Amino acid sequence: MPAISKTINKDLKEERDKVKFNIEEFTNWFYGGSEKVLEKRKIENYFLSDKSLNLETDTSYLSYKEKYEEAIRRSCIVYPKMLKLHQELGGTEEDFRKIMDNLRYTMSAIQKEGNPFMLHFGMFTVTIMNLANDEQLSEWLPKCVNCEILGTYAQTELGHGTFIKKLETTATYDPKTKEFVLNTPTLTAYKWWPGNLGHTVNHAIVMAQLYTKGECCGIQPFIVQIRDLETHKPMPGITVGDIGNKVGFQTVNNGFLAFNNVRIPYKNMLMKSSKLSEDGTFIKPKNAKQNYGTMVFVRVYMIMDVVVNMSRAATIATRYSMVRRQSPINPNDEVEPKIIEHMTQQYKIFPAIAKVIIYKCMADNLRNLYQQITLEGTKGSFERAPELHALSCCLKAVCTNDAAKTTEILRLACGGHGFLNSSGFADNYKNATAAQTYEGENTVMLLQTARFLIKSFTKAKNGEKLTEGVFYLNDFVKRNGKREPFDDSIRGILRAIQAAAAGKISSAWKHIEEKKKFLTVEEATNQTGIELIRCAELHCYVCLLQTGIEEIEQIIKNVSPALREVFKNVLELYAIDNVLNMIGDILQHVDMTNADIDKLQKRLEAVLTFFRSSAIGIVDGFDLSDAVVSSTLGTYDGNVYENIFEAAMKSPLNQEDVNKSFHLYLKPFLKSNL
Ligand SMILES: CCCCCCCCCCCCC/C=C/C(=O)SCCNC(=O)CCNC(=O)[C@H](O)C(C)(C)COP(=O)(O)OP(=O)(O)OC[C@H]1O[C@@H](n2cnc3c(N)ncnc32)[C@H](O)[C@@H]1OP(=O)(O)O
Ligand SMILES: Cc1cc2nc3c(=O)[nH]c(=O)nc-3n(C[C@H](O)[C@H](O)[C@H](O)COP(=O)(O)OP(=O)(O)OC[C@H]3O[C@@H](n4cnc5c(N)ncnc54)[C@H](O)[C@@H]3O)c2cc1C
Numbered sequence: 050m051p052a053i054s055k056t057i058n059k060d061l062k063e064e065r066d067k068v069k070f071n072i073e074e075f076t077n078w079f080y081g082g083s084e085k086v087l088e089k090r091k092i093e094n095y096f097l098s099d100k101s102l103n104l105e106t107d108t109s110y111l112s113y114k115e116k117y118e119e120a121i122r123r124s125c126i127v128y129p130k131m132l133k134l135h136q137e138l139g140g141t142e143e144d145f146r147k148i149m150d151n152l153r154y155t156m157s158a159i160q161k162e163g164n165p166f167m168l169h170f171g172m173f174t175v176t177i178m179n180l181a182n183d184e185q186l187s188e189w190l191p192k193c194v195n196c197e198i199l200g201t202y203a204q205t206e207l208g209h210g211t212f213i214k215k216l217e218t219t220a221t222y223d224p225k226t227k228e229f230v231l232n233t234p235t236l237t238a239y240k241w242w243p244g245n246l247g248h249t250v251n252h253a254i255v256m257a258q259l260y261t262k263g264e265c266c267g268i269q270p271f272i273v274q275i276r277d278l279e280t281h282k283p284m285p286g287i288t289v290g291d292i293g294n295k296v297g298f299q300t301v302n303n304g305f306l307a308f309n310n311v312r313i314p315y316k317n318m319l320m321k322s323s324k325l326s327e328d329g330t331f332i333k334p335k336n337a338k339q340n341y342g343t344m345v346f347v348r349v350y351m352i353m354d355v356v357v358n359m360s361r362a363a364t365i366a367t368r369y370s371m372v373r374r375q376s377p378i379n380p381n382d383e384v385e386p387k388i389i390e391h392m393t394q395q396y397k398i399f400p401a402i403a404k405v406i407i408y409k410c411m412a413d414n415l416r417n418l419y420q421q422i423t424l425e426g427t428k429g430s431f432e433r434a435p436e437l438h439a440l441s442c443c444l445k446a447v448c449t450n451d452a453a454k455t456t457e458i459l460r461l462a463c464g465g466h467g468f469l470n471s472s473g474f475a476d477n478y479k480n481a482t483a484a485q486t487y488e489g490e491n492t493v494m495l496l497q498t499a500r501f502l503i504k505s506f507t508k509a510k511n512g513e514k515l516t517e518g519v520f521y522l523n524d525f526v527k528r529n530g531k532r533e534p535f536d537d538s539i540r541g542i543l544r545a546i547q548a549a550a551a552g553k554i555s556s557a558w559k560h561i562e563e564k565k566k567f568l569t570v571e572e573a574t575n576q577t578g579i580e581l582i583r584c585a586e587l588h589c590y591v592c593l594l595q596t597g598i599e600e601i602e603q604i605i606k607n608v609s610p611a612l613r614e615v616f617k618n619v620l621e622l623y624a625i626d627n628v629l630n631m632i633g634d635i636l637q638h639v640d641m642t643n644a645d646i647d648k649l650q651k652r653l654e655a656v657l658t659f660f661r662s663s664a665i666g667i668v669d670g671f672d673l674s675d676a677v678v679s680s681t682l683g684t685y686d687g688n689v690y691e692n693i694f695e696a697a698m699k700s701p702l703n704q705e706d707v708n709k710s711f712h713l714y715l716k717p718f719l720k721s722n723l
Contacts, residue, residue, distance in 0.1 A: 058687030060387060061665070064371045068666035070611035075670035078604060078612075079409065086672065092151040095134060097158055097676050101126055104158060104676060107699050109470050113294060116162060120300035121249065123159050124166045127152075128196055145194075153357055158676035161476045163301035166199060168244040171350075173200030176254045176343045180270055180319040188316075189272065198278070200252035201245045202343065203306055208237025211493050213256065213268060218308065220257040220271055220318070224329040227315040229271060231257060231286075233307035242487075246304025247291030251276040253306065256340075259318070259331070266331040270319040270340060275306065286311040297479025336431040338438070342423075345438060347488050348445040349419045352412035354484065355448040356405055359455055362477050363401045364668040365683030366459040369466070370394055371665060372687045389664075392657065397462040399660040401455045402667050403623040406616075408448055410600035411593055415444060436516045439501035443589040446491035446498075452481035463682055466689070471696035473680030492582060499557070499581035502588055503574075506551075506558045518592060525551030535641040537648060542624045543594050545639045549631060550587035552638030557584050587634060590627055597623055615663050622656045625649055 077083045097104065102123055108116055131148055138144035149170065156164055174193040181189060192198045209215050217238030220229040233239055240246070246253065252274050259269040275287050283289050288307040295303065318325060322339035324332040334340070370389040377385055388394050422437045460467040460474035467474055485491050505515055509522040525548065533548035535541065557580040564573035574581070601620045605613045628635060629649055635641060675684045681692035702708060 055686060055688055055691065057685075058372050058689070060372050060374075061368060061687035064665040065669070067662045068669075069662065070615050070666055071609060072666050072670045074609060074612050075615065075667060076672045078608065079670060079672070081413075088147065089151050089154075089672070092134070092148060093155050093674060093677070096127060096130060096152070096155050097674070099126060099130065102159060107471075107696070108161065110699070110701050113299060116300050117165065117248070117302060120160055120162070120165045120302075124164060127156075127159060128166060132196060150353070153353060154673065154677050157357065157361065157476075158674070158679055160300060161679060162297065162299040163244075163480070165245050165249045165300055165302045167301065168201040168246075169193070169196070169199050169250065172202035172343050172347060173250075173252065173254055175346050176202060176270060177272070177319070179342045179346070180321045180340065182320045185272075185316065185319060185321075198252045198274075199245070199250040200254065200272075201243045201250045201304075203240040203243040203246060203253040204256040205240065205242040206237060207239045207241040207305075208235075210242065211490055216256060216258060216268055218255065218257040220255075220259050220269065220313075222259070222261040222315075222325060222329050223312075224327070226312070227327060228312045229259075229315070229318060231255065231271070231273065231308035231311040231313065233309070238307070240304075240306035241292060242303050243306070244298075244301045244303050246275075246289065246306055247302040248304070249302045251278055251281065254319070255306075255308075259323075259325070261325060261329040261331055264331075266323070266325075268340065269323055271313060272317045272319065273308075273311065273313055284311070296482065297476070298483050335429065336426070336434060338434065339426070339431075341438075342426075344488055345441055346419070348441040348494075349415050351445055351484060351488060352408060352415055352448050355452045355481075356409045356412055358452045358477055358481050359401060359408065360405045360668075360671040361673060361678055361680075361683075362456045362459040362474065363398065363405055364671055364673055364678050365473055365680045366398050366462045366467075367402065367664050367668045368684070368687055369463050369682040369689060370398060372689050373464075389661070392654065394462060395657040395661065396653075397458050399657055399664060400622060400626040401459060402660070402664060403619045403626070404451065404455065405671070406619045406667075407593055407597040407623050411444065411448075411596045414596050414600070415441065433516070435501060436518060439498045440518060440592065442489065442494040443498035443585045444592070445489060446485075446494040447586055447589040447593075449481060449484040450491055453478060453485055456481055466682055466693060469681065469693065469696070471681040471693065473678065473683060476679070495582040495585035496578065498585035498588060500574075502554050502584050503558055503561065503581070506554050519588075521547035521591065522551050522554065524548075525555060533639045535639050535645050537645065537652075539598060539620055539624050542628050543591070543598060545628060545635050545641070546587065546594060546631070547591050548638045549634040550584065550591050553580065553587050553634060554584045557581050583634070587631070590631070594624060594627060614659075615667065618656055618659045618663070621652065622660060625653045625656065629653060 076086050080086045080089055108119055111119060134148060135145055138147065177186065177189050177193060193200065204213060206216055206218065208217065217234055218240065219232050219234065222229055243253065252272060255271045255273045256268045257271055259266040274284055275289055276283055286309040290305055292303050292305055315327060322334035371387050373388045374385040375388050378390060418437060422433045425433060456474055456478045460472065463472055466472055502519065505519040506522055508515055509526045515522060533544060535545055557577050560577045560580060561573045564576055597620055601616045605616050632646065678684065681696050682689050684692055697703065
């Protein structure tokens with residue numbers, strides 16, 4: 050075995066020495082201030098220093114069942130600690146959010162293949178907070194907050210996930226006993242997919258069709274106890290289990306659930322929005338989509354998850370590329386260059402770093418918007434709900450699609466070693482790709498946004514008032530078919546993308562109108578679907594760049610000159626990379642010449658060169674500990690080869706010289722060939 054040294058790799062040190070800005074200043078911005086950074090480090094250390102978590106164990110070699118059991122063991126250490134910390138911090142909702150925000154990072158060290166309790170706070174408790182009336186809130190919220198019960202969100206069924214109006218589970222009100230009777234009428238009505246449902250939780254929010262007085266009143270949320278609190282056996286009439294192995298999320302314990310005449314009390318239908326009187330009279334909610342609120346909440350918070358996911362992947366690829374040496378650029382060079390010297394390598398990695406920063410700006414903004422609009426909802430005003438829905442849908446789709454794509458690009462950037470499980474890319478990719486489907490399949494999400502855009506375009510054409518995020522449609526209508534002149538300032542690039550988005554929306558609108566002459570509006574819209582999803586993507590790029598510009602314009606007023614340069618270059622790289630990647634769409638609606646494109650290409654190369662000296666500072670500034678990065682290729686010390694070697698030694702096959710398969714199969718096979 051080679052001697053393994055663990056000092057900081059000298060190539061990485063050399064890179065760090067070249068960084069011109071203060072990394073801690075960047076970290077302070079990234080987490081919202083120096084106090085928050087200290088708090089984050091404290092919280093992370095509070096969890097990760099707990100030796101009983103056994104974080105050194107490589108869980109990837111465990112069986113499916115062992116992985117689940119280990120994940121439960123770890124969650125049963127983490128959650129009591131979390132409850133204790135919450136009390137110590139003050140026990141407020143804000144304190145809870147603080148812990149959850151930090152756990153988002155920390156959990157990637159503890160539950161690499163998913164958290165078997167994630168739905169409890171993430172969706173079960175949130176639904177109760179959003180949809181329970183005061184009486185229900187006082188009964189259930191303390192039980193949730195103290196983890197006296199554990200719950201999940203059971204909406205999707207074997208036959209329906211997207212089109213929730215057609216869910217088949219029924220909850221029929223019996224006014225005589227003041228109970229609901231839950232049933233699963235068909236195989237396709239089995240709840241299928243809810244996280245943590247299989248063998249972990251004992252309660253669920255069940256979305257079911259409410260029947261009362263012989264009429265169906267649409268899907269409503271019900272709290273259902275599914276397992277006995279003492280024995281953990283399924284409650285009478287309940288069938289529940291695990292849905293089996295998946296592409297990823299192995300320890301999330303996604304489950305199935307069916308009901309056979311399960312009776313629950315009247316008070317278990319959440320009644321803040323829709324209401325049912327005890328005699329069985331249904332009262333419609335003020336806003337029909339209020340029951341979808343938890344999905345909006347999760348979509349909003351998922352943009353934060355994307356930031357965590359992409360910052361990890363970018364940290365790994367950046368550090369590795371500054372340690373790995375290969376392929377002289379000039380054939381006679383004695384010393385092989387760090388692979389980061391190759392321009393194409395920079396192009397794989399640096400745009401990902403810029404995206405982390407822009408997505409972070411967007412995630413913070415979206416969260417603020419969510420809080421404002423939710424507050425308006427509590428006061429009975431739902432005017433801005435469609436805008437939030439449209440924005441969160443396209444961002445959920447574009448950002449999770451990008452997280453999966455970027456992780457794959459960054460894995461490829463690490464060559465063969467990127468394919469090792471210990472590189473950390475596999476978990477990152479599996480989590481990102483799961484997020485492309487859950488909480489609303491991405492194409493469906495884009496189509497929801499497109500629906501809003503088409504409506505907004507009709508309004509713009511009729512001179513009606515638009516919501517702020519789509520003001521750019523007014524400019525397009527005013528131009529009356531004239532192409533947007535190209536101006537290569539950052540705001541000019543934004544206007545070009547706005548023109549491309551508006552142009553695409555206008556074309557899709559026109560094509561729907563044409564098709565409507567022969568088809569229903571729904572059929573015409575379906576046939577325009579390919580253009581519509583591009584409308585939503587382009588609109589999302591507009592929102593991201595606009596937010597990036599507005600945020601960075603503010604940031605640079607308050608940071609040191611060296612860090613100002615970094616942010617300016619982040620924006621430059623993000624904008625140019627974006628515009629070059631959508632040149633086809635731009636050329637349709639913007640007066641851009643070949644010379645303009647050449648100029649942009651040169652600017653891309655120049656900004657990559659600037660990034661060369663900042664990249665390590667930025668990824669170090671993400672302040673991800675080695676445990677969170679969880680990668681043999683991405684440790685702070687850059688001892689990549691030593692890490693890879695050590696990880697290989699943990700392979701169960703290396704625990705003995707000769708495996709029994711030699712005696713059982715290989716030896717007889719070889720002998721038979723003599
Ligand atoms: C501090 C705590 C931190 C916590 C961190 C959180 C992370 C937690 C981890 C969680 C892990 C998640 C695991 C996964 C969970 C799940 O997947 S749960 C299941 C999710 N399921 C879905 O997302 C289903 C997707 N389908 C839909 O959303 C809807 O069916 C649909 C596609 C939107 C269609 O609905 P439907 O009722 O049929 O709508 P239409 O009749 O077509 O009408 C559309 C109109 O409705 C408006 N609209 C739709 N949704 C909303 C909404 N949410 N808000 C406001 N408005 C909405 C839409 O704009 C249309 O309006 P009009 O055009 O005016 O008609
Ligand atoms: C890892 C994971 C965790 C999950 N966790 C939960 C959970 O905790 N609780 C829960 O209730 N559910 C959960 N789900 C279910 C998840 O929310 C659904 O799978 C998701 O909403 C997609 O719905 P679907 O499976 O019905 O896909 P489908 O709608 O069947 O999608 C299949 C294809 O049809 C297309 N399609 C469908 N409708 C349209 C349309 N209107 N227009 C154009 N194309 C369309 C889609 O784009 C896609 O290409 C989870 C799923 C996964 C993968």
